[in-house]
Amino acid sequence: MGDFNELVRIEEKQGRHHRSERQMQLFRDVLDDCGFMDFGFTGPQFTWTNNRAGDMTWERLDRVVATPEWVSLFPSARVHHLDCRWSDHKPIWIGTEKMVKPARKPFRFEEVWMSDSSCEETIEAAWKKSKPGVPMYSVWEKIHECRRDLRVWSRTNFRNIKQQIRETEDQLKQAEANSMRGHDHAQVIILKEKLQILLAKDERVWKQRSRVEWLREGDQNTRYFHSKATQRHRRNYVYRLKNNSAHVEQVAECITPMVTAEMNRSLIKEFTSAEVFKALKQMAPLKAPGPDGLPPIIYWWHSRLCTICITKRKGRQDTMALKLDMSKAYDRVEWKYLKCVMDRMGFHPKWVSLMMECITTVSYSILVNEGFHSLIQKAKLAGELQGVSISRGGPKITHLFFADDSLLFCKATTQDVTRIQNILNEYEMASGQQINRLKTTIFFSKSTPQANQDSILGMLGVPAIKQYEKYLGLPSFVGRAKYSSFAQIKERVWSKLKGWKEKLISQAGREVLIKAVAQAIPTFAMSCFRLPARLIKEIEVLIRRFWWGQSGDRGKIHWVPWSTLCKPKKSGGLGLRDLGKFNEALLAKQVWRLMHNTSSLFYRVFKSKYFPRCSILEAKPNTRGSLAWKSIAGATSLINKGLIWRVGSGKRIRIWEDSWLPIREHPSIVSPRPPHTSLTHVSNLIEEHSNTWKEGIIKSSFLPNEAEAILGIPLSSMHPKDTAVWSGTKNGIYSVRSGYHVLLSEGSRDCPGSSDISFETQVWNAIWSLKIPAKVRHFLWRACHEALPTRTNLHFRHVIPDPRCANCNEVNETVLHALWQCKQIREIWIAVPWSSSMLQNQYLNFMELFHHCHATLPATELQLFATTTWLIWHQRNRQWLNQQPVPVNQLMIHAQQFLSEFLAAQVSHSSTTGPPAPPIKVVWKPPQPGRYKANFDGAFFEESHEAEALEAYAARSAVQLSKDLGLKEVDIEGDSLTIVNDLCNPEPCYSLYGHLINDTKLLAQDGLSVLFTHVKRDGNILAHSIAKKAKVSKPFEVWMESVPPDLGYILCNDFIYQ
Known part of the structure; x- marks a missing residue:
């Protein structure tokens, strides 16, 4: 401990020039070579100042570092920065004693208890006890009973694991000594197996305490989990609590309703047991438990005991930017204001009541910016606020909100500032929020005269800054020094890797840590900017060093090239990310958004600035554009590589030039173009009246495999426009994963490899x-x-x-x-x-x-x-x-x-999930009274290639048949979950069969009340059998009031099971 005269991060210095990244990296390398970890601190942020008025510099030069072994010896050690009036350095003090007498630990369910069969019996016995009262009270009483019985059970049946390990180790030493003297060796084997089981239990205990989710298998990494738990306890420990000693209607009038009746119907539907169980499964099993001490895993394990779903009813101009800071934003929201906002937005009273019950019965609340937004919008529409535009004719931006981060934009005039102040005062009085003027800052454009700046600063009483360094964790301005703007990402990666210490984790564990955490840190920044190649290379160097480890101050040999590590596991790699390619795949997601989300502010701003007269794919590079635009525009090449046309009318698709075949290897036509052919567009291959393929022309003009692929392309009966979709995913929507694999496959083609x-x-x-x-x-x-x-x-x-x-x-x-x-x-x-x-x-x-x-x-x-x-x-x-x-x-x-010990441990671990639930027999169920049901299914024919397309055809036919029969209220049911989800999704479907889905939706909205539902194959046997029969039947056959004789037994079975 002491004055190291070096910095680790940019944030450890304020004022004058930034410390050189290379110099900071050398200090980090020294800490790594010595195996030191920073203790952190409480108190002032900096420990040294130059004491020069007008040119102040603050730095954190003094620190305490230690090895993980020392930390384990003194887990309660704390570092404090003290005040000092005489020296330019602040003294640092390290205390190793416990600050406060620990209180009685609250009850917490241990995941390792699930390895004992009597634990399940204890829970089941407590849950089956009868508790009178309303259902919610009864559930709470059962949870309380379960917690009390588990506490008693754990004291008697599950003694301290550490003590059991010590006792078993002592017994093992004695047994080995006896074996060496000629006694039976069987006792040694028995004790080793017992010790292995206890070590596995100890690891699971520390894994739950450490809150580490990355490691699927620990290989008895108990030291690692203990180290992480100790660090977490030190970071989260609360020494003391400091206790600091509200015109809703006016704001509400500005809010316009935006929740539709359809949204409300979806919100207030009765919660089903399937929805509750799905929500439980989406919760991490060992996340922090609630006040009852029971984590989600216990409800997974005993979900069969909770079989009743309980519905709770309770009810070039002078411009400026102002960055607001709300004092304790999430603690100050008035519940009355929150309820009023939800009412004005149009939420159903039942839903509002449920939400208010949730937030008023716990110790936290949520922030709704809708009222603030509406006040600003009202002023904008009235001409009282002008907003700022980044291009001629572009949208005027008055504010940007994200959670409690707020940026306001307006002209740098006293009129606009006065209106801003009035809005803020009105919002504070209505919502209970309070602006922290010490942390709120203002930024003026370069053209704003100094006199105007001084006047506005006097009105607002907030400090001015030269620029906003960050907003939502990203740099607000990026100049020529791109590396410096993003150097903090490298610091964060280094900080994570430094805290893990590869000696504590097996190499298998390091793989998961790298994938889940280290390589995820740059993701947010890479979604908006192309990071400098130098920075990406240095981050990858840090990761490689951590992966291969180091001995003393020397790195170990890197036996496998980084390019191989980044290959998929099926190709001989480890599936680590090539950050450069991943960066491009993330940016391509923004290109896709600019292609399809044309109503977003993001699209309208970029459209007016960079591609006002063309599409994003046709935009030319702009050397004077921002780094964000240059980064996004550079990713259009990746989108172009994976785009494929979905045939609608065929009028926009050129047969011989465009990609439109559903063949992954070559989506463009490779058949030789016949001389003097009149076939130029895909519409020339479609019969205009029947909207079917011209089979004869296709078979005579294209190679057999291409002709078969063309005939298998589904056609819409509505003659929609041709649509460009993404070929790398089944749903036709670009995903970062699919784009990354396109780039990886390109790289693998360029590299030499095995012939087999x-x-x-x-x-x-x-x-x-x-x-x-x-x-x-x-x-x-x-x-x-x-x-x-x-x-x-x-x-x-x-x-x-x-x-x-x-x-x-x-x-x-x-x-x-x-x-x-x-x-x-x-x-x-x-x-x-x-x-x-x-x-x-x-x-x-x-x-x-x-x-x-x-x-x-x-x-x-x-x-x-x-x-x-x-x-x-x-x-x-x-x-x-x-x-x-x-x-x-x-x-x-x-x-x-x-091997037997490992396999036994896997069986023991898997048994903690409890016995599998007995399979539920799925049968066809009749519709509700007053409704009809139409079941659909598809079967493969010779010229068909996509199972989903067949199912989409069948769904469309089911709706069309219902319409032809004059049915009004009908359930359309099938066993393809993909198709049913597509039909229930209000968004357009971009898959290759998506126009069939869109056709079906339009038919369903034409005078029908249609409900699309999914059932497993066992509940759809009759439709499935008829679809298979259609393969050998006449081209078109209908059974109106009967079924094929050979399928009558299936119909009988469906009735028998009702």
Whole structure:
């Protein structure tokens, strides 16, 4: 601890010039090499000042750092920045004693309890007790009873795990000593299994406390979880609480109703048990529990006990920007104001009552900006506020809101400022909100005279700034120094990686941490800006160093190229992100928004500024545009690569130039163009009156596979416009994931690879599907990449002079030799029955050996083979480090024991979810009285390619038949969840069959009351059977009041089950 005279982050300095990023990175590297973690602090933000009036600089030069081991010894240590009047440095004080006597810990359900069968019995017994009163009170009483019984049960049946581990370790030492003296060794094996189970339980306890969700398998990383829990406790600990000692109607008059009757019908529908269970499943199982101490996982586990759904009824000009800061915004909202806003917006009284009950019975509230927005809009429409436009003819912007972040824009005149003040005062009085004028800031345009600025500052009483450095975490202005504007992203990634310490986590755990956290940090910024290539490279360097680890102050060898790590797992990589490609895929999402969300403010601003007379895809680069525009415009090339035309009328689609075939490999026509052909547009291939394909012309003009694909394209009966959709997804809407895979596939085509792709794909899929510890799977992955530190590999990298095997000293040590071919290793494999023939074969490398094992061995033997090779490698490393190796004849026994313990732990872990619910028989159900039901299904025909298109055809036919029969209120039911969801979605459908969905919606709105519902196949057997029968029936056949004779038994069964 002390004055390091260095900074870690940009935020640790205020005033004058920023510290060099390179200099800060060198200090971070020193902290990493020493294994130090920053303790954080309480008190003033900075510890040093230059004390120069008019040129003040504040910095945090003094800090306390420590190793994770020291932190574990002093978990209650705290660092405080103290005040000092005489020195330019503030003193820092570290206290290791507990500040406050800990209060009695509240009850918290432990996930590890679910491994004990008596826990379920305790919960079930408590829940089945009868509790009188209204349903909600009864539920609360049952929860209270359950909590009380679990507390008693845990004290008697689930003793302290740490104490049990210590006792078992002592017993194991004694048992091993007895075994060495010739006693029975069985007790040692029993105690080892017991210790393994206790360690797994201990890991699960600390995992729940650490709030870490990234690791799916911990490999007994208890030190890691304990470290994270300790850090979290220190960060979240509250030392003391400081206690600080409201014209609704006027605001409400400005609010216009916007909630439609259809929205209200959807909101006030009775909650179903399926919706409640779905909501439960969407909650993270081990997130912080409520006051009852029970996390969501307990309701997952015992959902069958909660079978009744209870509905609760309770009821170039001078301009300026003003950035508002609300004092404790979420604590100051008046409930009366909130209810009034919801009423004026048009919410149903039942829904308003339910929402008010939710927020008035807990200790928090929510913020609604609708009233503030309406006041500003009223002033704008009345001409009292002008707003700001960034282009001639562009939309005038008066305000931007996001949660409690508010930016106001207006002309820098006393009239506009006076109106702003009146609006703020009116809003404060109505809502209970209060503007924090110390933190509210104002920014003037360069053309604003200084006299005007001084006058406005005097009126508002807020400070002026030169520019807003950040808004919503992103830089507000980006100049030429792009790297400096985004350098904080690298700092955040480094801070996360520094806090994890790779020594505490297995490499398998590091993979998940990198994917879930480190590579997710830049995502928000990359969605709006193309980050500098240098910054992306430096972030990837940090991630690579963390992945491969380091020894002392030196990084370990990176055995596999970064480009390989970024490949999908099925292609030999680990699925890590190539941040440059991912950045482009994120920006392409903004291009897609500019193509389709034409009513958004985002579209209207960019349209007027950058592409006023064309579409975004036709826009030309603007060298004077902002970085955001340049970044988004640069991603249009990715969108163009994946666009495909969906055939409507066919008048806009050029047959020979455009992409319109539903063939992923070549969406454009490759058939030779006939000379002097009159076929130019797709509309030339469609019969105008019947709206069907001209089959004869198509088959004679195109190659057979293309002709078949064309005939399989569904056509709409409404002659809609041709639509450009995204070919990388089934729903036709661009997704970042699909765009990223387009870029990855391009890169893989440019790189040399194996001639036998299917061979390698089988190997990689086999490795990642094995039911073995994650660290063993990672070992196999490295072995198949020849990425282990064998003597041959070390010699190739000039680390050691001799590549020969240290055991046999005969041939060079490759991965295959170290794990299979060495004479000493063969003694292990000879004892395995299935190895006799394989030992006689010759293999080129370990990948070929593993592929042979995968092709010939059952799953259990393949798991044992993988585990044994991992232990052989560890045996080899122990010899390398001059440690006592395990006897060769015992190695296979150790492998079997290790694997059986792992598999037993998986069974134990999976059993915590409780016994599977008995399957519910799905049967056809008749509609409600007064309604009709039409079931639909589709069957494959020779020229059809998309199952969804067939189902969409069937749904449209069902609605059309209902309309032809004169039915008014009808349920349209099918077993395709995708199609039913598309039909229920009010948004347009962009899939290749989307115009069929849009046709069906239009038909359903034409004088019908249609409800689209989904049922599983077992409840749709008759429609499914008739669809299959249509394949062998006449071209068109209808049964009006009967069914085909051979399907009558299905109809009878549907009636029997009612």
